[in-house]
Amino acid sequence: MAESISLFLLLLGxxxxxxxxxxxxxxxxxxxxxxxxxxxxxxxxxxxxxxVALFFNDFxxxxxxxxxxxxxFFTAPVAxxxxxxxxxxxxxxxxxxxxxxxxxxxxxxxxxxxAGEAQSPDSLSSGEPE
Amino acid sequence: xxxxxxxxxxxLAWAALTGNFNPANLIAGFALGYxxxxxxxxxxxxxxxxxKVWQVIGFVFFFLWELLLANLRVAHDVLTLRNYMKPRVxxxxxxxxxxxxxxxxxxxxxxxxxxxxxxxxTDRNTMFIHAMYAPDADALRREIKQxxxxxxxxxxxxxxxxxx
Numbered sequence: 246m247a248e249s250i251s252l253f254l255l256l257l258g259x260x261x262x263x264x265x266x267x268x269x270x271x272x273x274x275x276x277x278x279x280x281x282x283x284x285x286x287x288x289x290x291x292x293x294x295x296x297v298a299l300f301f302n303d304f305x306x307x308x309x310x311x312x313x314x315x316x317x318f319f320t321a322p323v324a325x326x327x328x329x330x331x332x333x334x335x336x337x338x339x340x341x342x343x344x345x346x347x348x349x350x351x352x353x354x355x356x357x358x359x360a361g362e363a364q365s366p367d368s369l370s371s372g373e374p375e
Numbered sequence: 376x377x378x379x380x381x382x383x384x385x386x387l388a389w390a391a392l393t394g395n396f397n398p399a400n401l402i403a404g405f406a407l408g409y410x411x412x413x414x415x416x417x418x419x420x421x422x423x424x425x426x427k428v429w430q431v432i433g434f435v436f437f438f439l440w441e442l443l444l445a446n447l448r449v450a451h452d453v454l455t456l457r458n459y460m461k462p463r464v465x466x467x468x469x470x471x472x473x474x475x476x477x478x479x480x481x482x483x484x485x486x487x488x489x490x491x492x493x494x495x496x497t498d499r500n501t502m503f504i505h506a507m508y509a510p511d512a513d514a515l516r517r518e519i520k521q522x523x524x525x526x527x528x529x530x531x532x533x534x535x536x537x538x539x
Binding site: 261264267268271272273274276277279280281284285287288304307318321322323325326329330333334339340342343344345346347348349351352358359360361 | 397492503
């Protein structure tokens, strides 16, 4: 019983990772590739580690599997955020189907200041926010 | 925080007395310790620890559920030939103020598939988010503010008074 549950979890995790890989190929721009790859892969690793922990049913292995999952969950979103931010700020074009971009014009590449919503982007050039 | 430490101590005591440090037994000890603290709560200084524990558990399950839903949606989109993506970059006005609150919010937004936090404005009032499925920008803003941000802030703000 435990073995079949564990097999099911391993399979499900592998499927999510496969989806992440397909998404990496199929998605139209950097940001959406990040969506599909980093997070599905995180969930995939989580499910596989859960399956491993169930299969061995051993305290030492369970703790290590848990540690792997925790570190994956802590690091993956940070990496995704940094890659996405770098891509956006360095001017990688968004997919043409993108409906709106409320960040456009808010960033000043000279001062690295990013205007909030309340201010108009023009107030940046006067060096107001700090 | 001191209540949490007390509860941990009670869980360890339970594990030591029953001679079994299995995770399951530790969790059972934690639950029993929680019950014991709850019974004598009037003798201790007042604290919102008893509510907090349930809020943390609720948040974890809320979040795992969101994670699964969003993953299934992305999976569906990847597998079908038609694209259902309605991507946008939206500006989210923040209620989160401190570094810890903003970091936690950005983390949870990035962890959920379908939304990715891009950057925070220099005046820390606005977070820019890339969303994969946002046919309606205002609906998404509302969803994030009412869902993750509200729950997260409720969780983080209450505990500050009892820290230290």
